[in-house]
Amino acid sequence: MTRPRIGVVTFPGSLDDGDARRAIEAMGGDAVALWHTEHDLRGVEAVVLPGGFSYGDYLRAGAIAARAPIMADVAAFAARGAPVVGICNGFQILCEAGLLAGALIRNRSLRFVCEDVWLRVETAQTCLTAGLVPGETIQIPVKHGEGQWVATPEQLARVEDEALVVFRYSAADGILDDAHNPNGATNHIAGIRNDAGNVVGLMPHPEHAVDPDVGPTGGQPLLASLFSAAVAGVTT
Amino acid sequence: MTAFTFEVLVSLKEGLLDPQGKAVEGSLPAMGFDNVEGVRVGKHIRLTVDAPDEAAARAQVREMATRVLSNPVIEEYEISEVKAG
Numbered sequence: 001m002t003r004p005r006i007g008v009v010t011f012p013g014s015l016d017d018g019d020a021r022r023a024i025e026a027m028g029g030d031a032v033a034l035w036h037t038e039h040d041l042r043g044v045e046a047v048v049l050p051g052g053f054s055y056g057d058y059l060r061a062g063a064i065a066a067r068a069p070i071m072a073d074v075a076a077f078a079a080r081g082a083p084v085v086g087i088c089n090g091f092q093i094l095c096e097a098g099l100l101a102g103a104l105i106r107n108r109s110l111r112f113v114c115e116d117v118w119l120r121v122e123t124a125q126t127c128l129t130a131g132l133v134p135g136e137t138i139q140i141p142v143k144h145g146e147g148q149w150v151a152t153p154e155q156l157a158r159v160e161d162e163a164l165v166v167f168r169y170s171a172a173d174g175i176l177d178d179a180h181n182p183n184g185a186t187n188h189i190a191g192i193r194n195d196a197g198n199v200v201g202l203m204p205h206p207e208h209a210v211d212p213d214v215g216p217t218g219g220q221p222l223l224a225s226l227f228s229a230a231v232a233g234v235t236t
Numbered sequence: 237m238t239a240f241t242f243e244v245l246v247s248l249k250e251g252l253l254d255p256q257g258k259a260v261e262g263s264l265p266a267m268g269f270d271n272v273e274g275v276r277v278g279k280h281i282r283l284t285v286d287a288p289d290e291a292a293a294r295a296q297v298r299e300m301a302t303r304v305l306s307n308p309v310i311e312e313y314e315i316s317e318v319k320a321g
């Protein structure tokens with residue numbers, strides 16, 4: 001397989017950009033560092049917005065990064081059907097940028113959560129889950145203080161009716177209950193997609209779950225799917 | 237051009253659980269304030285805009301409040317002008 005070129009955007013306060021690049025390289029991709037003030041995606045075939053606390057989470061998590069210069073290029077890239085994945089702070093940025101529905105607010109418990117969680121895959125119609133089977137579960141860590149996904153009633157109805165939910169927090173066997181919802185997210189939602197499925201945001205961290213020496217490996221099939229989508233190019 | 241100063245008050249929409257407000261409310265009875273309810277925590281943003289007149293300044297503040305100072309999915313805002321002197 002051709003080595004996919006995956007861009008990782010660094011904003012001031014991004015923390016997981018290094019880990020994202022490392023995971024991409026470990027999985028056999030070419031990681032390309034992108035910078036928030038530039039208008040240049042350097043010919044990448046997919047873009048990852050990494051986790052962290054861009055701009056210190058000032059105003060709202062992801063709010064200022066969503067209006068950074070490179071985000072206009074990311075939005076145009078996404079509009080062409082190219083894969084864009086937002087992880088944790090990257091998910092918050094995609095919601096703030098209006099590329100995904102809803103918003104992420106403080107965890108219901110008020111506590112920062114840092115633990116391995118199980119996710120039930122809800123759809124394979126995305127750049128991040130094309131290689132998975134709906135209903136299967138994968139284990140991936142979360143680490144966030146503001147990961148409770150909420151939406152307006154209209155947005156929530158649309159997200160559910162149009163099957164835009166990509167992941168739900170669940171037990172290992174896929175059962176949904178409050179004990180396995182780390183942040184109180186509406187309908188246990190851990191990740192969603194746009195209509196075309198080329199833009200996906202999720203709170204859990206696939207880039208922290210590729211190396212069996214340090215924990216669960218639920219991120220591997222997600223990155224593999226992203227690589228396939230990147231190499232396949234724009235299909236629309 | 238004239239400088240106009242405004243305050244933008246941003247709060248979580250009614251009906252949306254406000255975990256910060258809840259935490260603050262939960263701490264009050266221990267201090268003896270056991271008659272308080274409905275605590276909501278919001279943001280207060282003060283800014284000064286250079287504009288030809290008050291209407292133009294207010295229109296710009298409204299646009300900024302909608303596009304960046306608040307997130308309409310979860311928040312609502314109020315704008316008030318701060319009169320000099």
